[in-house]
Amino acid sequence: MSDSTRNVSADAADGFASRYGREPLGLWSAPGRVNLIGEHTDYNDGFVFPLAIDRRTVVALALRDDGVARVASSFSDDTVEVALADLSPAVLSGWSAYPFGVAWALGQHGADLDALPGFDAYFDSDVPxxxxxxxxxxxxxxxGMALNDVWNLDFDRRTLARVGQLAENKAVGAPTGIMDQSASLLGERDAAVFLDCRSLDAEVIPLGFEPAGLELVIIDTNVSHSHATGGYAERRASxxxxxxxxxxxxxxDLTVDDLERAEAVLDDVTLRRVRHVVTENARVLDAVRTLREDGPRAIGELLDASHVSMRDDFEISVPELDLAVSTAQRNGALGARMTGGxxxxAAIAVVPSHLVAQLSESVRDAFAAAGYTAPDIFSVQPSEGARAEPSA
Known part of the structure; x- marks a missing residue:
């Protein structure tokens, strides 16, 4: 688990000075995200409902008087260098493909990389x-925020989300949707981003967790999902x-009313995959409506139903996730579900603040009794999206 108590901005500024021998021009940060509901709907042109969290990556950056870009970070001893004019997905690899990929993608969106100054950048983070x-x-x-500012590009946040997605798809080679970047750039305090993955329309929806005395608890099972590539591809093909x-x-383009017709056409496995996506889209819409009409304490059943659908119909859960969810539900969670691919x-749980300690202890005890690796458990707050930071 990351240490959320340290001053990541100060550490990024210090790291920049140590690595490059000068002070940064400025600091910019962006949050990680968690998806409240809407899983495996994104690549089906559906709806998702992620939120930015209060764990952030900070970049300290300064311009150079040439066309060279250099990146370094607290999580690597290497400083990687490339000429802006030479940027292309073919020459990028490793973690530096993320920041260099964004610089390249800004060029694909109209930035003249041949005429812009280079930069030195240093990253630090407390996003797990x-x-x-x-x-x-x-x-x-x-x-993306940093270069948009120092290069005076004047792109809006939705464009920067598309830039980030292009970098991830082409420079990194990960076939992701636009959900993660949208949450990181558009998030607001105590709110989530309701995103239509077909139109890319995004609306910030207040959650009301703070006045309701609720916390969003992350239960990281520490089970690696790096082996999931085949399963992910199989689900998408279905x-x-x-x-x-x-x-x-x-x-x-299907609704719950179409599922009866689907039963007559599809084999059992394909039917269950389809049923998950169709009902999950409906649950996202129901969650947004429920928040508006009844408040955050009323969304628990939707989270619970989402987990059952992923466990039984989409078959992407594992025993550790099921144990985390069921134990949370028995120990004060209003709703809980696995989240992500x-x-x-990880699993998430919406929990009254006064029950978080009891729930956390119960989940740790349950994992120990089952012989599982101890989970990391921590609360996150729905938080503001990417921003310029004051000097550390």
């Missing part, structure tokens, strides 16, 4: 890596096959 909290989008969004068999452009990673 491997818990499915999108540390990669935090890097992309922080450097969704595409289901859409084709039902003669729709994507599963977004599945096959490991």
């Amino acid at each position: 890596v491997g818990a499915g909290l999108s540390s990669s989008a935090a890097i992309e969004s922080a450097i 969704c595409e096959a289901g859409a084709a068999a039902l003669h729709v452009r994507s599963l977004r 599945g096959f490991g990673g």
Whole structure:
């Protein structure tokens, strides 16, 4: 688990000075994110509902008087250097592909990299890596904000989200949607981002966790989901096959009323994959409506139903996630579900503040009794998106 008590901005500024021998021009930061509800709906043109969290990646940056870009970080001893004019996905690799990929993607959106000054950048972060909290989008969004400012590009945040997605798709080679970058750039305090993955329309929806005395608890199972590539591809193929068999452009075009027709057309496995996506889209819409009409204490059943659907229909849960969710539900959570791509990673629970300590202890005890690796458990606050930071 990361240390959220340290001053990441100060550490980034100090790291920059130590690595480059001068002071940074400024500091910019972007948060990790967690998806409150809406899983495996993004690549089906559906709806998602992520939020920015109070764990951030900070970049300290200064311009150079040439066309060279250098990046370094607290999580690597290397300083990687490239000429802006030479940037292309083919020459990028390792962690530096994230920030350099954003610089390249800004060029694809109209920035004249041949005429712009180079930069030195240093990254530090307290976003947990491997818990499915999108540390990669935090890097992309922080450097995107920084370069947008120092290069005077005047791109809006939605454009910067597309820049980050392009970098991740082409420079890093990860076929992700735009959810993570949208949450990291558009998030607001005590709010989540309701995103239509077809139109890319985004609306910030107040959550009301603070006045309701609720916390969002992350239970990181420490089960690696790096082996999930085959399962992810298989799920995506099933969704595409289901859409084709039902003669729709994507599963977004189906409603719950179409599931009876789907039963007559699809084999059992494909039917269950389709049913998850269709009902999950409905749950996202219901969650937004419920928050508006009844407040945050009323969304728990939707979170619980989402987990059952991912466990039984989409079959992407693992025993550790199921144990985390069921134990949380028995110990004060209003609702709980696995979050992210599945096959490991983290679960989330919406919990009254006074029950967080009891819930955390119960989950740790349950994991120990089952012989599982101890989970990391911590609360996150829905927080502001990417921003310029005051000098440390």
